[in-house]
Amino acid sequence: MDHFSNQSKSAALPGAATPRLADWRANAADGLVFIALGSNLGDRAANIRGALHELERAGVARLIQCSRLVETDAVGGPADQPRYLNGVARLATSLDPHELLIALLRVEQLFGRVRDERNAPRTLDLDLLLYGSLRLTSTRLTLPHPRMWDRDFVMTPLAEVCDAAWLETVRTAAPAREQKEPVDVR
Ligand code: ADP
Numbered sequence: 001m002d003h004f005s006n007q008s009k010s011a012a013l014p015g016a017a018t019p020r021l022a023d024w025r026a027n028a029a030d031g032l033v034f035i036a037l038g039s040n041l042g043d044r045a046a047n048i049r050g051a052l053h054e055l056e057r058a059g060v061a062r063l064i065q066c067s068r069l070v071e072t073d074a075v076g077g078p079a080d081q082p083r084y085l086n087g088v089a090r091l092a093t094s095l096d097p098h099e100l101l102i103a104l105l106r107v108e109q110l111f112g113r114v115r116d117e118r119n120a121p122r123t124l125d126l127d128l129l130l131y132g133s134l135r136l137t138s139t140r141l142t143l144p145h146p147r148m149w150d151r152d153f154v155m156t157p158l159a160e161v162c163d164a165a166w167l168e169t170v171r172t173a174a175p176a177r178e179q180k181e182p183v184d185v186r
Protein backbone atom coordinates (compact mmCIF):
# COMPACT_ATOMS: atom_id res chain seq x y z
CA MET A 1 0.00 0.00 0.00
CA ASP A 2 2.82 2.37 0.77
CA HIS A 3 6.43 2.05 -0.24
CA PHE A 4 7.50 2.65 3.33
CA SER A 5 5.44 -0.21 4.61
CA ASN A 6 6.87 -3.44 5.84
CA GLN A 7 10.42 -2.39 5.27
CA SER A 8 12.87 -4.25 7.39
CA LYS A 9 16.32 -2.98 8.18
CA SER A 10 17.47 -5.95 10.18
CA ALA A 11 16.76 -9.60 10.62
CA ALA A 12 13.13 -10.66 10.55
CA LEU A 13 10.96 -10.91 13.64
CA PRO A 14 12.43 -12.84 16.54
CA GLY A 15 10.12 -15.69 15.47
CA ALA A 16 11.50 -19.00 16.59
CA ALA A 17 13.49 -17.51 19.44
CA THR A 18 10.91 -15.61 21.43
CA PRO A 19 12.69 -12.79 23.27
CA ARG A 20 13.01 -13.09 27.02
CA LEU A 21 10.79 -10.98 29.22
CA ALA A 22 13.24 -10.14 31.93
CA ASP A 23 15.49 -7.29 30.90
CA TRP A 24 13.54 -4.36 29.53
CA ARG A 25 16.64 -2.24 28.98
CA ALA A 26 18.19 -4.91 26.79
CA ASN A 27 14.78 -5.37 25.13
CA ALA A 28 14.78 -1.71 24.09
CA ALA A 29 18.31 -1.80 22.74
CA ASP A 30 17.45 -5.02 20.88
CA GLY A 31 14.48 -3.45 19.13
CA LEU A 32 11.49 -4.38 21.26
CA VAL A 33 10.05 -0.88 21.48
CA PHE A 34 6.74 -0.42 19.67
CA ILE A 35 5.01 2.84 18.87
CA ALA A 36 1.59 3.47 17.36
CA LEU A 37 1.45 5.83 14.39
CA GLY A 38 -1.69 7.76 13.53
CA SER A 39 -2.72 10.66 11.33
CA ASN A 40 -6.03 11.96 10.04
CA LEU A 41 -5.09 15.46 8.83
CA GLY A 42 -2.96 16.65 5.91
CA ASP A 43 -0.87 14.20 3.90
CA ARG A 44 -1.29 11.37 6.38
CA ALA A 45 1.24 8.94 4.90
CA ALA A 46 3.82 11.70 4.50
CA ASN A 47 3.34 12.75 8.13
CA ILE A 48 3.93 9.20 9.37
CA ARG A 49 6.84 8.55 7.03
CA GLY A 50 8.38 11.90 7.93
CA ALA A 51 8.05 11.20 11.65
CA LEU A 52 9.95 7.93 11.35
CA HIS A 53 12.68 9.60 9.34
CA GLU A 54 12.91 12.37 11.94
CA LEU A 55 13.24 9.88 14.81
CA GLU A 56 16.20 8.33 13.01
CA ARG A 57 17.69 11.65 11.90
CA ALA A 58 17.62 13.02 15.44
CA GLY A 59 19.18 9.86 16.86
CA VAL A 60 16.10 9.07 18.95
CA ALA A 61 15.68 5.53 17.69
CA ARG A 62 16.55 3.15 14.92
CA LEU A 63 13.66 1.90 12.81
CA ILE A 64 13.62 -1.88 12.68
CA GLN A 65 10.32 -2.44 10.90
CA CYS A 66 7.10 -0.65 10.06
CA SER A 67 3.74 -2.34 9.56
CA ARG A 68 1.48 -1.61 6.64
CA LEU A 69 -0.54 1.54 7.12
CA VAL A 70 -4.26 0.80 7.42
CA GLU A 71 -7.18 3.17 7.01
CA THR A 72 -9.59 3.21 9.95
CA ASP A 73 -12.61 5.15 11.18
CA ALA A 74 -11.89 7.70 13.91
CA VAL A 75 -12.84 6.49 17.40
CA GLY A 76 -14.39 9.14 19.69
CA GLY A 77 -13.95 12.86 19.22
CA PRO A 78 -16.04 15.12 17.00
CA ALA A 79 -18.42 13.60 14.45
CA ASP A 80 -17.43 13.50 10.77
CA GLN A 81 -13.68 13.44 11.35
CA PRO A 82 -11.52 12.33 8.44
CA ARG A 83 -10.46 8.67 8.50
CA TYR A 84 -7.15 7.75 10.09
CA LEU A 85 -4.11 6.11 8.68
CA ASN A 86 -2.67 3.87 11.39
CA GLY A 87 0.37 1.69 11.74
CA VAL A 88 2.91 0.40 14.24
CA ALA A 89 6.68 0.79 14.13
CA ARG A 90 9.22 -1.38 15.84
CA LEU A 91 12.22 0.58 17.12
CA ALA A 92 15.51 0.14 18.92
CA THR A 93 16.56 2.88 21.32
CA SER A 94 18.97 3.63 24.12
CA LEU A 95 16.82 6.46 25.49
CA ASP A 96 14.93 5.75 28.68
CA PRO A 97 11.12 5.58 28.43
CA HIS A 98 10.47 9.16 29.56
CA GLU A 99 13.14 10.56 27.25
CA LEU A 100 11.58 8.62 24.40
CA LEU A 101 8.09 9.94 25.21
CA ILE A 102 9.40 13.52 25.23
CA ALA A 103 11.07 12.92 21.86
CA LEU A 104 7.81 11.51 20.42
CA LEU A 105 5.86 14.56 21.65
CA ARG A 106 8.47 16.85 20.06
CA VAL A 107 8.11 15.10 16.69
CA GLU A 108 4.30 15.38 16.95
CA GLN A 109 4.74 19.13 17.38
CA LEU A 110 7.19 19.33 14.50
CA PHE A 111 4.51 17.86 12.26
CA GLY A 112 1.95 20.43 13.33
CA ARG A 113 0.11 18.61 16.10
CA VAL A 114 -2.23 20.96 17.92
CA ARG A 115 -3.59 19.77 21.26
CA ASP A 116 -7.11 20.93 21.90
CA GLU A 117 -10.09 18.74 22.71
CA ARG A 118 -9.66 15.07 23.48
CA ASN A 119 -9.64 12.77 20.43
CA ALA A 120 -9.53 15.79 18.13
CA PRO A 121 -8.25 15.29 14.57
CA ARG A 122 -4.46 15.38 14.40
CA THR A 123 -1.68 15.54 11.84
CA LEU A 124 0.31 13.07 13.90
CA ASP A 125 -0.16 10.87 16.96
CA LEU A 126 2.78 8.87 18.28
CA ASP A 127 1.91 6.67 21.25
CA LEU A 128 4.43 4.56 23.09
CA LEU A 129 2.86 1.10 23.22
CA LEU A 130 5.58 -1.11 24.67
CA TYR A 131 9.06 -0.40 25.95
CA GLY A 132 10.29 -3.96 26.06
CA SER A 133 8.58 -5.80 28.89
CA LEU A 134 8.54 -2.75 31.18
CA ARG A 135 5.44 -2.03 33.24
CA LEU A 136 5.36 1.51 34.48
CA THR A 137 2.86 4.01 35.83
CA SER A 138 4.01 7.58 36.24
CA THR A 139 2.20 10.89 35.94
CA ARG A 140 3.33 11.24 32.31
CA LEU A 141 3.56 7.70 31.07
CA THR A 142 1.80 4.36 31.42
CA LEU A 143 3.34 1.21 29.96
CA PRO A 144 2.15 -0.91 28.34
CA HIS A 145 -0.16 1.72 26.79
CA PRO A 146 -3.36 1.13 28.78
CA ARG A 147 -5.81 1.28 25.86
CA MET A 148 -3.80 -0.60 23.25
CA TRP A 149 -5.24 -4.08 23.89
CA ASP A 150 -8.79 -3.00 22.95
CA ARG A 151 -7.88 -1.09 19.80
CA ASP A 152 -8.02 -3.01 16.53
CA PHE A 153 -6.24 -0.14 14.79
CA VAL A 154 -3.28 -0.84 17.09
CA MET A 155 -3.40 -4.61 17.52
CA THR A 156 -3.76 -5.46 13.82
CA PRO A 157 -0.63 -3.61 12.65
CA LEU A 158 1.21 -4.59 15.87
CA ALA A 159 0.72 -8.26 14.99
CA GLU A 160 2.70 -7.69 11.77
CA VAL A 161 5.81 -6.49 13.58
CA CYS A 162 5.71 -8.15 17.03
CA ASP A 163 6.29 -11.75 18.05
CA ALA A 164 2.90 -13.10 19.18
CA ALA A 165 4.21 -15.31 22.01
CA TRP A 166 6.32 -12.52 23.47
CA LEU A 167 3.39 -10.08 23.25
CA GLU A 168 1.16 -12.53 25.11
CA THR A 169 3.77 -12.93 27.84
CA VAL A 170 3.98 -9.17 28.25
CA ARG A 171 0.18 -8.83 28.26
CA THR A 172 -0.34 -11.42 30.96
CA ALA A 173 2.67 -10.61 33.16
CA ALA A 174 1.59 -10.15 36.76
CA PRO A 175 1.27 -6.49 37.82
CA ALA A 176 3.44 -7.46 40.80
CA ARG A 177 6.40 -7.30 38.43
CA GLU A 178 5.81 -3.58 38.14
CA GLN A 179 8.05 -2.37 40.95
CA LYS A 180 10.85 -4.89 40.63
CA GLU A 181 13.07 -2.85 38.34
CA PRO A 182 14.44 0.48 39.53
CA VAL A 183 12.82 3.10 37.32
CA ASP A 184 13.56 6.77 37.25
CA VAL A 185 10.02 8.17 37.60
CA ARG A 186 9.93 11.87 36.87
P1 ADP B 1 -4.21 10.10 22.87
O1 ADP B 1 -3.04 9.59 22.07
O2 ADP B 1 -4.72 9.08 23.87
O3 ADP B 1 -5.29 10.68 22.02
P2 ADP B 1 -2.51 12.29 23.52
O4 ADP B 1 -1.72 11.93 22.31
O5 ADP B 1 -3.08 13.68 23.58
O6 ADP B 1 -3.70 11.30 23.74
O7 ADP B 1 -1.59 11.99 24.78
C1 ADP B 1 -1.86 12.61 26.00
C2 ADP B 1 -0.79 12.28 27.04
O8 ADP B 1 -0.83 10.91 27.38
C3 ADP B 1 0.66 12.50 26.66
O9 ADP B 1 1.05 13.84 26.81
C4 ADP B 1 1.40 11.59 27.65
O10 ADP B 1 1.96 12.29 28.75
C5 ADP B 1 0.31 10.67 28.17
N1 ADP B 1 0.68 9.25 28.07
C6 ADP B 1 0.61 8.35 29.08
N2 ADP B 1 1.03 7.14 28.68
C7 ADP B 1 1.38 7.26 27.38
C8 ADP B 1 1.90 6.35 26.42
N3 ADP B 1 2.13 5.05 26.73
N4 ADP B 1 2.17 6.82 25.18
C9 ADP B 1 1.92 8.13 24.87
N5 ADP B 1 1.43 9.04 25.73
C10 ADP B 1 1.16 8.62 26.98
Ligand code: MG
Binds near residue numbers: 125126127
Ligand atom coordinates in the same frame (compact mmCIF):
# COMPACT_ATOMS: atom_id res chain seq x y z
MG1 MG C 1 -1.01 10.18 21.68
